[in-house]
Amino acid sequence: MKQSSHASAKASHYNKDAKDYDAFNEANSQVINKTIEKILKKHKVKNVLDLTCGTGSQVFWLADRGFEVCGVDINANMLKVAKKRAQKTSYKIKFLKGDMRTTKLGLYDAVITIFNAVGHLTKADFEKAMKNINRNLKAGGLYVFDINNLNYLLKGNNITSLTIDWQTIEGNYKSRAIQYSTIDQSGILASYTTSYSQKGNSKPKILEQSQTLQTYSAKQLKEMLQRNGFKVLGQYGIDGTKFIDDKSDRILMVAKKNREILT
Ligand SMILES: C[S@@+](CC[C@H](N)C(=O)[O-])C[C@H]1O[C@@H](n2cnc3c(N)ncnc32)[C@H](O)[C@@H]1O
Missing domain, CATH: 2.20.25.110 (S-adenosyl-L-methionine-dependent methyltransferases)
Known part of the structure; x- marks a missing residue:
């Protein structure tokens, strides 16, 4: 089979999709949002940095359930939809334009990048993002993300x-x-x-x-996370069930920061 090439997505990648994104996506994201909420509650997380928030699917879900959440995305149009949605709520949610590879906002209990968002990066850029996510986490903080399962x-x-x-x-x-x-x-x-x-x-x-x-096997992700200051706590299907290497269509990874990454 001919090999495809892959480059990290440009900031403008979602420009055309932003308007219709919620109509197509919101119902689909409920399952994963419920699972993430459960995981974050289990680990007693209070504040969350969503570094690929898009139109705010996870941000609003978590804010509605009492988490303190900050949303960051590289695409201005997606953020515009998120900010419009925020006007209809009573919470003060911060939405900022930024890049998961470089944006440093503080030390959070958890960082999330959901709905195949890290697939937009090349493997090398994902490692760069992991290092940056490490720098945005408190000691022992959680990194939770999902991605299509290559082996499936x-x-x-x-x-x-x-x-x-x-x-x-x-x-x-x-x-x-x-x-x-x-x-x-x-x-x-x-x-x-x-x-x-x-x-x-x-x-x-x-x-x-x-x-x-870019998609990954669970083994590849584990190796990348270990190289970048994380310990894998668990891998699941997106509904929180046991991950099965050739049967789960997506991998939901839960990793814990176990050392500082200085460079
Ligand atoms: C599939 S959407 C997911 C959005 C949201 N998490 C959801 O579940 O609806 C992927 C998002 O990642 C963002 N993204 C892609 N590359 C990024 C980067 N380098 N830094 C920050 N956001 C990025 C895109 O702009 C897009 O909004």
Whole structure:
């Protein structure tokens, strides 16, 4: 199979998706948000830094349940949606533009990067991000993230489980996204999407997009985390069930900072 190439996503990557992101994503993220809440409560976490907050799916979920949360994202349009959502709440949530590889805000009980967000980075940049996440955590702080499981995607026909056909209708605005994906041995997941949107009876807008994401096996992640000052506490399916290497479609990693990373 031809090998794909993968570069870390640019800040503008989600510019076109921000507007429809919540309509497609919010229902899907409930399962993982519940699992994260459980893990953070179990570890008595009080404050959380979400370094890939997007439109704020985890930020609002956790703030609604009493956590103190700060949201950071590299994409201005995603943050704009998050800030608009925040105006409808009574909490003071800080949303800041930043990069998970470099943004240093303080020492938190936990850092999260959810919904395959670290897949947007190359392997080398993910290691850079891990070092930065380490620097944003208190001693013993938690890093929780999820990513597509390479060993699952390489098995049989499992890659077809990522095929999607999502439709939403809001008032007179209709949108639909159809996507298929391929995977190669180096873990690069390439996805090809056609999106249609239509206001009333106007001419539909059609947008063709493709993107790559880096995926990992649980063993690779464990090695990377250990190199960057973390100890793996547990790996789960996104619903919190036991992780099974060739059966769980995503890996939810829970790691603890066990040493300072100075460089
Ligand atoms: C799939 S979205 C997930 C957003 C949110 N966590 C959720 O579950 O809906 C991935 C997010 O990661 C952000 N992102 C990608 N690269 C980033 C980087 N280097 N630093 C910070 N955010 C980044 C994107 O802008 C996007 O909002």
